[in-house]
Amino acid sequence: MDKKILSIRAHHFLCIQGFQGYGYSEDFVRNMTGIIKYIRENSDCKINLISSCDDICSACSNNKEQYCCNKEVDNMDNAVLIKLGLKEGCTINAADVIKLVNRKLKTEEDIKDICGNCRWTEKCLWRLTHIL
Template sequence: MYKLRGHHLFCLLGYRGMGYSQEYVENMTSLHQTLRDNPKTRIQLVKGPDQLCEKYPNSGEYHCQDDNIYERDAVILEKLGLNIGQILNWKDIELLIRRYIVPSDIQSVCKTCSWRSYGVCEEGIQEILEGKGLREVK
């Protein structure tokens, strides 16, 4: 079982193999591939730093404790009808995304995210809406 915070549910949709450091990329790629290969993988929703944050590089200000990140987590969980502490499998998260999320939500929910300008998160949501699942990271 993986422990994830709210906004990382969206980050996984847009993940294309880029990240903050090699260690972070390896960790994110491993999780992403696990969810892609086994959508029944269980996820526990947590408040604050999660298993992806563990590999965020220590370069001064700790991004994972920023108030904007906590707000983004809360908004995403609310849009999906989810709560901290809840445990569900990735497949069920994808079903909730299909039910409650549209690609343009990224523009408002993730407006302070530095990765938003790449457009990959909207693409990832669209692929989930089309039933394609997570895109292969090459």
């Protein structure tokens, strides 16, 4: 059976690695937990890498008719795409995006450029474990 293709916005590949069960609501946490589980069990699954509301946003209260109320996230997606050298809308497998994120984003400057004022910074395991 073909594996499903997930639509994931670029900056969520940091959030996916940093997720420790915190989120905007129970629904959000349940959905995000399920997506992360799927990616972990199917690391070769195809990802449609986007910079708009995605499969994670689908259970988020900030998602208003497929637009995120938090406008800063558009900049986060664009910053990640530029740093990874990838184009919005490309298809890539999940393990490759994760490898690229962890190879190309390593400095305090990267955190500042991408995560900015993200409210989850203090809870983000990716930030704690991947920034040298």
